[in-house]
Amino acid sequence: MTAYMDHKDLANEIIDETRSTEIRDGVHRVLDDIAQAESAAGRAAGSVRLLAATKTRDVGEIMAAIDAGVRMIGENRPQEVLAKADGMRRLCAQRGLTLGVDGSADAAAAAATADTIPFHLIGQLQANKISKVLPYVGTIESVDGLELAVRISRRAVAHGITVGVLLEVNESGEESKSGCDPAAAVDLAQQIATLDGLRLEGLMTIGAHVDDEPTIRACFAHLRETRDAILASKAAGTEHCTELSMGMTHDMKLAIAEGSTIVRVGTAIFGARAFI
Structure with a gap:
């Protein structure tokens, strides 16, 4: 277990x-920024x-964000996940919300309901933790x-x-980044889409760590083009591959301009990390 978890409950x-209040204000600022970026890109409100x-x-911090309007x-x-999930589920239930999915639910069907807060794992996953x-x-x-x-499929x-x-x-x-070779993404997505127990929902990338807007946008644009190629192939199981998870606080507006459907924001909501 990582060292910081020894310092914070x-x-x-x-x-x-x-x-x-700090967290509420952070959530509202980010939601406003998303809305403005959607408008600037000519995209429909709520598309991101x-x-x-x-x-x-x-x-407690996460529930404050949920109370302020976070829905993923x-x-x-x-x-x-293991340290927080039970408490978050209980507190969400008190608010008439469902966190993630129950053990027998289809993830996509559950996430489609208005009172469900999708729960994603966004970091690397070792086989023994699946x-x-x-x-x-x-x-x-x-x-x-x-x-x-394949390992996730078997466990599912x-x-x-x-x-x-x-x-x-990638x-x-x-x-320094994980991820498959972009040249292999279409073929790999088509293979994953056929696996039992899995639903291929889309693609994810982390923006280039450079101070060059055209380079960052080109990476995001290529991911969108790859997603579109997967959908156009009409290969079995690829029909749900619609999500583009790309864009963080520093490059969120560029990602939205290039078609992102999910942006991942932490510090702009919660502030700098602090230990207790």
Whole structure:
């Protein structure tokens, strides 16, 4: 377990009014920024969804974000899912909301309901952690190859559930990033889409870490083109491959301009990480 988890009680549910207000204001600013970027790009209002990246945030902080209007959350580490999920589910239920999916639900069907908050795993997933997170998360965004997809498929079938997956593509080509080769993405997506227990929901990428807008936009544009090629192929199981999870705080507007459907924001909502 990572060191920071020794310094913060991630299951803590108590939050004071000052902190709650900070988070509420952060959520509202980000939602306003998304709306403005949608308008500037000529896109329909509500076509882009905010995913709150909740790494190192405790249950109380996450619930404050949900109370402020967040309707999708994503965890980076499986151990954080396990530390927070039960508390978040209970508190969501008190608000008439369902977090993620129950053990027998189809992820996509559950996520389509207005009172469900999709719960994504957005960080890397080791094979030995798959069964631990499946009862909680409805979508795994970090599927970067066929081997991991097959392993998730086997566990999903054993659990009797359908799990949403996004194929992670390394559009920037940076060695520090995970993800499949863009040239292999269409073929790989078509293979993943045929696996039992999985629903291919779309593609994910992390923007290039450069100070060059054309380069960043080109990566996002190529992911969109790859998604469109997958859909156009009409290969079995690819009809649901519509999501483009791309864009974070610093490049969100560029991602939205290039067709992002999910943007992942953490610090702009919660502020700098703090330990207790």
